[in-house]
Amino acid sequence: MSDGEPDGDYISPANQSYEYVIVGGGVHGTCVANYLLDEGGYDHEELCLVDPHERLLGSFETKARKCGMRTLRSTFVHHIDTEPFSLDSFAEGAHREHELVPTEDYPNRPTLDLFLDHARYVIDRRDIDACHHQSTVTDVTRTRHGLLRVDTPVGSLVARRVVLAVGLGGQLTVPSWATSLSDNARLAHVWDDDFDPTTAAAFDGRTFVVGGGITAAQLACRLSEDADVTLLSRHDFEVELTEADSRWINWRHIEQEIHSLPPGSAARCDRIRAARHDATIPPYIEHRLVDARDCGDLDVRHGEIECARASGDGLHLRFDDGTTATDAQVVLATGHDSAPKHPLVGALAESLSLERGANGFPVLDDRTLAWQRSDGTDSALYVSGALAEMSVGPFARNVVGARRAAERLLDSRDSVDSKAVAPPSRGRS
Template sequence: MNYTIIGGGIHGITVAAHMIEQGIAHHELTIVDPNPSLGNHFIQQTSKLHMEYLRSPYVHHCHPEAFHLKQFAKQSHYENPTKGQYQRPRLDLFIAHMKQTIELFNLNQCHVHHKVTSIEYNDNRYVIQLDDHSIITTDVVILAIGSNVTKYMPISTQSLDNVFHVDDIHPNEQLDASHVIGCGISAAHVVCRIHKEDPIKTIHLWVNKPLACHAFDADPGWLGPKLMNHYLNQTVTKRLSLIKHSRYKGSMPKELYRQLHQLEKESRLIVHNTEIQNINNKYIYSNEEKIKYDKIICATGYISNVEHLTFLHALIKQQSLQLINGFPRTSVNLEWTDRLYVTGFLADIEVGPFARSIHGGRVAAKKICEDLIDKYSRTS
């Protein structure tokens, strides 16, 4: 059997490590990702925010063993390796451990540095077309696509000069901005980074709701059976509704909330809790005021939808793959159709509110590997 993981981010690495641990050979496994190294996109995205600690507990990481990150921190003598009651790990610690996991399982030898352009199903196998026109033929496909598929930009900001999405920021770039749009963790990190670069600058933060403080993206009860047992007994429509209302969208952990509050007290931050009506001629217009801007950074998230995964369109049509409100209807073990598995936002319906998180990657890896070992390893 040949196995191909599309996506070399946190979820792709996690699934691959679990697969190798379960006995799948390196020559049977391919990880397709256009980045120069596995996990590179995650490193770039978190580094540009100057994030110090992750928003997840230390038991959530890429290695199959739950306490491996804690052991790694102890062996590496990290100072203050975690933060808070949930023991959220330092970003640099998490990245170092991720790189060690890649090395321990020799995942780099499985990495193909290309982008997938299309997938078809022919003669009982999947045919994957890459951007260099080469082809990978495989028995099993695992879609480990991140949630940041398409950048979301408010209509008022589109096609304007000096307006950028946080995704476009370079880690070492001087931001030189005084206006930020967004109310979640990324917006908070951008504000703190701007202040660090220019402590006397007055920063304007534009939000569409009051700032909210939560430790995680959703109630920690969703990490275990406390809430998931009830969730899994619901209809698909009800599950999607529960996900929408259970995620703390546009929120941030306590230390960031406090930093923004302190900047407000020092008059270094002005929070505008109002809708932007228009942006024109270097001015931001709201119902209440008109303010000149130099540069705007939008920390407004991403659109996560199968419609934006153009490489899947032909396969969805060819195999009549089931979608419900834009999300795959999969088996309990995340199999969308015969030997095609999903993780991340594609697994929302089965994994729940934390499907897109590091924890969601671990849940998906376990489900997928159990199914692969049960069904296919005996015939490989």
């Protein structure tokens, strides 16, 4: 690079930097890229979307299919496009209105296939794949010219701004009784790369699905179509239609309820936790559970596994009520680490001197979603997704949270550009 940077391999051509590098090509990263290309007026050469998956949204699709999800929990206006009725028009144009599923006291919800096909349509229409660089970001540092250097194992990129859209934390949550089992024991986590529900459903013994939320419930229903399944939960299944009250979609409500509290404070975390209906299932999943149970395909049990050991081809399990099971397999649907535990969060906070608040969440500028430096000024690193929860509220990780974050980023772009001494070049600098 000609700006006097340290030696190293750069992926972007010499003297050129991206306007935005987006880290993560899931629902959030792809939605942000679409907004920047469409409403932001950026060209493809100005954006780079770094994600290790072969296809954008690959992580979401894999998870949704693994747990047997049939329909989205969110409504037909929540998707990755800029126009609210884009998915509705897409369904109509493709004669797929029947895939907008009516839901009592709630707008229609798309099937998973319709949601994904619409996302693919948006990606193809804007050729967002042209911005996709298949790799993993390992660090972001500041160049001596005030730009950001984004490191990947195959070289570095330079950007004016970086958007962090990496989803939830890196590690899967595994209960302590499971940690001593060998790798080849009949134990899997639904989000393990090599977990295959078809193989799991072919197991001869009883399958215990462990978890108390929507993923566990859907997975248990899916596996019970072919196998003997017990859904094991610590608590009764609570029923809620959505992840939070719909008022939390409204930015003014978020300003009043969240932004009025000190940035990065525990009080913000508490208010968001109280507003989120975590570990709940919507009524239509409850109906699926009841149907499967009434047909004798599924057993629902309260309690916990206390210890497990490999025995023959399966597991010998002991439960907290003293009962046991043999020839069993266990599939965990116990989630991920919290978002701030993603390894990049700590690395970036350190290399760019960024502020972290309660529970390790990034402290953001509520208006722009710029991660603040320790000295209180805005960095050029922006955040979308679960990591932005302290500013975007209880729906931050959801599809609608991606739309809210994209809107903020476009606003922030305008305010950063208007603050610049000289007008920034619209092409690469």
